[in-house]
Amino acid sequence: MKGSGMTNNxxxxxxxxxxxxxxxxxxxxxxxxxxxxEIRSGKIVRIGTSADFSGEKTKxxxxxGRLVLPGLVxxxxxxxxxxxxxxxxxxxxxxxxxxxxxLWWHLDKSLDEESIYYSAMQGLMQSVRYGVTTxxxxxxxxxxVGGSLNIIKKAYETVGIKGLLCYEISDRMGEAALQSxxxxxxxxxxxxxxxxxxxxLLGLHANFTLGEKSMEKIAKQKPTDLPVHIHCxxxxxxxxxxxxxGYEGPVHRLKAFxxxxxxxxxxxxxxxxxxxxxxxxxxRAWVISNPESNANNRVGVMDLxxxxxxxxxxxxxxxxxxxxxxxxxxxxxxxxxxAPEILFAYPAEMLRRCFPESGTLREGGSxxxxxxxxxxxxxxxxxxxxxxxxxxxxxxEMFMTLAEGKILFSENTFHTLDEVRINxxxxxxxxxxxxxxxx
Numbered sequence: 203m204k205g206s207g208m209t210n211n212x213x214x215x216x217x218x219x220x221x222x223x224x225x226x227x228x229x230x231x232x233x234x235x236x237x238x239x240e241i242r243s244g245k246i247v248r249i250g251t252s253a254d255f256s257g258e259k260t261k262x263x264x265x266x267g268r269l270v271l272p273g274l275v276x277x278x279x280x281x282x283x284x285x286x287x288x289x290x291x292x293x294x295x296x297x298x299x300x301x302x303x304x305l306w307w308h309l310d311k312s313l314d315e316e317s318i319y320y321s322a323m324q325g326l327m328q329s330v331r332y333g334v335t336t337x338x339x340x341x342x343x344x345x346x347v348g349g350s351l352n353i354i355k356k357a358y359e360t361v362g363i364k365g366l367l368c369y370e371i372s373d374r375m376g377e378a379a380l381q382s383x384x385x386x387x388x389x390x391x392x393x394x395x396x397x398x399x400x401x402x403l404l405g406l407h408a409n410f411t412l413g414e415k416s417m418e419k420i421a422k423q424k425p426t427d428l429p430v431h432i433h434c435x436x437x438x439x440x441x442x443x444x445x446x447x448g449y450e451g452p453v454h455r456l457k458a459f460x461x462x463x464x465x466x467x468x469x470x471x472x473x474x475x476x477x478x479x480x481x482x483x484x485x486r487a488w489v490i491s492n493p494e495s496n497a498n499n500r501v502g503v504m505d506l507x508x509x510x511x512x513x514x515x516x517x518x519x520x521x522x523x524x525x526x527x528x529x530x531x532x533x534x535x536x537x538x539x540x541a542p543e544i545l546f547a548y549p550a551e552m553l554r555r556c557f558p559e560s561g562t563l564r565e566g567g568s569x570x571x572x573x574x575x576x577x578x579x580x581x582x583x584x585x586x587x588x589x590x591x592x593x594x595x596x597x598x599e600m601f602m603t604l605a606e607g608k609i610l611f612s613e614n615t616f617h618t619l620d621e622v623r624i625n626x627x628x629x630x631x632x633x634x635x636x637x638x639x640x641x
Contacts, residue, residue: 217607218242222252224265224573225582228563229272229546233582237270241569244607249565267577268601269590272563273335273570274523275549278431278469278490278515281339281354282310284325285317285632289639298437298499306342307374312638313343318350320631322357323624329363329521330611333572333600336364336553336560338467338515340405340431344375347382351390355400362618363605364557364570367394368405368431373416380416384423391428401556403467406432409452410443421459429465430456435478436470437501451475453482462487465555469517471509472502479508488552492517493530503533510540513548525597541588573602573612 219241226237226249238255240248248254255262286309293304313321322339329337337358343350351367358365367390371383391402404424406412409432412420424430435441435452449455451474456462466487474482482489491504495517504512516526527545531538538544550561559568576595602612610618 217244219261219263220255220258221270221571221573222255222262222264224268224270225578226270226563227582227584227587229587230542231584233584233587235582236267239270239569239571241604241607244569246563246565246567246569265573265601269574269576269578269582269595270563271333271572271574272546272550272561273572273603273605274333274545275336275338275553275561276329276334276516276521276523277338277467277488277513277549277552278492278517279325279329279337279339279521280341280518281322281325281337281357282313282318282341282343283518284321284328285628285635289636292639298501299439301499307344309639310342311344312635314346314635314638315349315353316631317635318343318346318353319357320624320628322354323360324628325521326357326361326363327616327619327621327624330361330603330605330616331599332520332522332524332597333574333603334363334521334523335570335572335603335605336549336557337521338366338403338431340368340370340433340469342370342372342407344379347379347386349386351386351402355390355394358400360619362608362610364399364560366401366403366431366553366556368403370405370407371416371420372407372411373413374407374411380419384420388423388425388428391425398557402428403431404428406430406461408433408436408440409455410437410440414447417455417459417461421461424461429463429467430461431467432456432461432469434468434471435473436496437499438473441473441475445475451478453478453485453487457481457485467552469515470496470501470504471512472496472504474508482509488513488548490515491530492519492526493533494519494526497529497533506534506539511548512544513552514544522597524591524595528592528597531592538588542584545588545591569604569607571602571604572600573604575599575601 222238226234236252238252291304295301369386387404394401444455462485464486469490471489489512491512492515553560574595
């Protein structure tokens, strides 16, 4: 980093340094002009003005007046899609079912251990470029189920960020495969439940790809305190499927099988019944809107009047949460209520059960930070911060991303991994993946 006095070899080893001359905010309650953060052993030990640290001999890094945010959170991603850029579907994509069958389901059946790992690496590296330090992944690789979550975990550890991982269970590959998918979720959750960086969830694809016997089996085997992560009411077909079985909707069906709780993660929630909306409110389950994916798949938009409290995810479209929020803002004709809470407060609250310090910026908290490549020239306050993010930051790559006090990325360079070598390996893996996809 220019002017930092730190070499590539020392950047990742530095345990005690001070970031100065930043516009520092927790996204909610304060903005500190010409602010400074002292970081030691992965924690934020002191927040103040740059003048407060003028006499310190500790190494200082000048941020040049850039905006500093808590590390961002992506609560719904599909890392396995990261190598699909430019990949042509194998058939028509006239409706949601065809999009699944002729692109995503064909892709996930083509994945092997190598492409699972490099998909995760590509997706996580992109996330870090955009200041995301915690990613909740929803994985599928129908020809390589067992051990797939540990492969993805290795990528998280290599990149250096936190995550919640799960395997999406469905009936697509038959009864024997269903059990292997259940086993993969439960084993990973059991093995990682005390891990302070990476833990598991119970992944379900969607109601409409799980029959009654499968739901009964899942409900019977699910540990009580293992939360569910599912696509819920993404397309009208999901609502119709549940109603044809006698339920009032997708959320009602989850409730009927004991798969709905305050820790559940329900992605999309577009096509729901009135009973479903009531159950969401009663259960306090987490709803995740994915506006760019919804627009791309032409499935509709979530009713914000009925679901005022929600998170914002990318659903495999991108690793860029601020860019996704900008799309959400524009698709909503320039109106998004509770935007600071959606970006900062709700993700931190959702993750508190597993990672109490993710999504926060406070003294004593983990030094997970996103330093925007944006120097505000107009005043910044908690009241107008959102507009600085939408029209100033504009979803651009970060100047610097830190996780647990380590500078993972700055000035377009990764400092804890060899991006050139990894990109070369990714390109090689893509050739073999696309060969299987087109076979």
